[in-house]
Amino acid sequence: MHLETFELHQPTHLEDALAVASSHPGEFDYLAGGTDLLPNYKMRLNPRAHLIALGGIPELHTFAPADGTFGALATLRQLETEEAVARDYPGLVEAARQVATPLVRASATVGGNLLVETRCFFFNQSPSWREALGYCLKAEGDRCHVVPQKERCYATFSGDLAPSLVVSGAQVDLLSPEGTRTLPLEELYDGRGDGIHRTTLLPGEILVRVRLPREARGRPSTYRKLRVRPAFDFPELGVAASLALEGRRVRSLRLAVGGLETRPRSFASLTDPLEGENLTDERIADLARRVQAAVRPVHNTFLAPDYRKRMTEVFVRRALTDLKEAS
């Protein structure tokens, strides 16, 4: 399979990238590591006529674990090989190490993983496969084959880093022609709540960097990933957790999941009430059951949704039990 012809732009300044973008509204994609975008282009999944490669922009390559700052183009390999990251943000490294394969991680980036395209059995297929089925909402069609209707796309958010960064309280710096703004990472995904309009990015807006707050540094955290194989596969469920105890009482507990719905989710309303409480096995089990009850996977990935839901309880419970025992 080959890529269709596109025009490649290689700006060396953020402003130039924005300028190229604004001259081709709706007809471009930003290119980071390309490990997800280019395979999708080969499958003719919404290819654009213009690709704006961001690799030539130095400030996107920032890699400053000591400040908790990672440029959008920091690679997953950098994350998983830098000792300071492993020490300060163990859950983030666990997540990075479980993405795809070492070869992919050498190119794949932090920004790319946060903005990775949502996935679905009926979308991630070749042109002739989709033609035979009649296409779908997310590309060239007008209906969803997962939940038959014509309004909402159920494609699944399949990034591994987002849940880990969310539990660390990450913020993202964004740049658009309107200026700079900073959002809690979680709000990046407050789009229109479906698999197509899945972020709050403005047209042409660039994710510049991720910043982790000082208090997240060194806080015990972990990431558990459900998938058929311990390599290659996207998450069928990803559970990130961070836990700080004071004595036996919870000082801070955060939980986020990915791979289940169209966006990563956290569960502040379930975890906040536990602050100051003694984190007993019963409380952990109860929390895990509540998270399981809250999530709504659909049948558009390899493993069946009910199993993924049931595993949510197991993975949450195991993640928290491990963190508690390690503290």
Add this chain to the structure above:
Amino acid sequence: MAKSASEPGGPTAEVRSNPASTGGYRLIGRRLPLVDAALKVTGRAEYTDDLKRPGLLVGRLLKSTQAHARIVEVEVSAARALPGVAAVLTGERFPTPFGVLPMTHDETALAVEKVRHYGEWVAAVAAQDEETCEEAFRRIRVRYEPLPVYDDPEAGQRPVAEKIHARALRDTNIQKEVFQHFGDVPRAFREAYAEVKVQGRFAGVNHGFTEPHCVLAEATPDGRLTVWSATQVPHYLHRALSEVLGLPLHRIRVIKPEVGGGFGGKSDPFPHEIACAALALETGRAVKLLLDREDVFYVNHGRHPTRNTVRLAANEAGEFTALDVEALLDGGAFSSFGVVTTYYNGVLALGPYRLPAFRYHGVRAYTNHPPSGAMRAHGGTNIRYSLEMAVDALAERLGRDPLALRLQNLLSANTQTVNEFRITSNGARDCLTAVRERSRWRERFRQLPFGEGIGVACGFYISGSNSPIHFTPRFPQCTVHLKVDMDGGVTIHCGAADIGQGSKTLLAQVVAEVLGIRMDRTRVAAVDSDTAPVDLGSYSSRVTFMMGNAAKRAAEELREILSRSAGEILGHPPEEMSFEDERIHREGSPEVGVDFLTAVHRAMEHRGALVASGSYESQPMGGTFKGAKAGTAPAYSFSAYVSHVKVDLETGFVDVKKVWAAFDCGRALNPLAVEGQIEGSIHMGLGQLLSESMDYRGARLMNPSLLEYKILAPQQMPEVECLLVGGEDPEGPFGAKEAGEGPLIPVLPSVGAAIHDALGIRFLDLPITPEKIFRALERSRRDGGAKKPPLPRETTES
């Protein structure tokens, strides 16, 4: 063009052997790296897609978007008119049907009149580049008239509104139906002390080879057609090209470059090979056609989705008295090897156990799935899984240790099965005792903690089909030519396809052994039909046995010639000559000798190049009943594996910790290569057992990609302890038998049995995904909880 000769031994270290440890041989029985290993690991080996020709065009095939439909019209004029397009073909141009078995030709280069599965090819384009091919496809209009879609072989046994093929039986979609009965099965069951019934269900699996199919075809102004293809059987391709394209064999040249894995998936002649050759003829140029992975899944010819029922009876002493098998195979859209597969799914149950009565009913039905065909351990894995599960269930019923029960029921050496398979060498007993000891079976079976288990299973497999697919049945099954020129290099011409399994290495090893020369003095010219004699291909685990014997005989003929020359020089009779260390000397007097090259030059005087030839032809065997030849072989490999697993009781994930793999391949000619086959087989077998599945919704394949078709990741490989326990086979070359397919068979049931030992639940629906285990554990918890089955008294006592 591909260099078809390689340089065996170039960078390979030739360690001096201790002849005592290898039966007196210098090269046979040694752990030798494959002769092409250095080329492959450095990226220098040439595969079909690496080849270039002047003016090379790109070929592409248009996939059907219907599962079953009449083709009303394929409008191609707009595509033909596109600049850069050299040719557009549709099915009518070369409509002659072909197929791997002479009696079931039902495939065509491109769909004719109707399409029978999603992804079947309806048009072929040759153009200046891939983009132009795609643009041409956009300009092709195919009008289909949809037909009823059949995705269930069960339904295919009943009358259907629209038969997938006119040649299907009666008014059904049945392609082949087999009935066999030996002894008195109903009576044996009436009189049985114990009987068990197991119903297995197996998803279809694909070979998953690394290199997608690729073919390059070139028509030249001298009226010849040359086809380079990633094929396991150049000879069948040669035949099919000749028949479909209407060219005499001698005007077609078939070359097999390096092949990146076959596993049975490159053993049929394929539509894309014919279509590419047709494009070359149409354009008078060279055309290369590389399939993408989705195409590989659609052309498939992989393992049949299967349902089977196995009933096994025993007397009070624990002796098996009868086996009753039913199998239903989803053949997909075409016949391929289906007739053979249908037989194999019954008769390959007839070893390594004594079974005095056997009944089999097998059906293969066409469906609108991609065609099924032959895959490594063809016809042997699914019936084996159900049979071994039945043996375990029977052991449980009888309160017996399953390993001991197997030992009790083994066939002996030099015997015959109820359906008249001739068994000669048989290492099954050694295999079972080896894994029993190495795995510390008696301490572990039923005694590991809940969730952890150990299981045993046996296997056997043909070492070369005795009645191969043969167009000229009086020809030998394999011929090898040797040619020696003044440089003293021995060129080995052979039609056997090295598909990564190491047949080139074997040729070099055998010839160098017989002639007492270094392997790097040999060069293997395989495969170019212009120079290679016929070999029937790399399938049915026939190459070591048949090609090995042919090569040995050719080398022995050459040795006779050189013995005479050396004898003349030395003034001693030729029968006293001994060949070793690149010298020919008088037996017992190494100082009275000449070097190899001197003898070669003497032999060449007044006659030019030395040539010699050897061939292999197996003896007639098998009974006279219908289907008696299916499964006959000049030898059989035997095996027994013990596997150790640990199951995550909350998620259902299986961790296969270790496999003890005892295998009787006779004398292992190259233990390193045999161990590679065992390890690779375990990886492949575990894939089918645990996660691989052609996942259909109706006729639609949901996972035609290597991301969603779940071949095991390297981290999932267990530790493997290979135990090569065989003796010598009386007819195999240097006593050798096959090791390419048999090693796959026991891994599935041994792990299935280990899961049963871990959980007390026998899983009969493959793949055994984590979800299925999770569900089963949940059900058993509701029913009072899963637990270990009881420990048979015999386990600790025997």
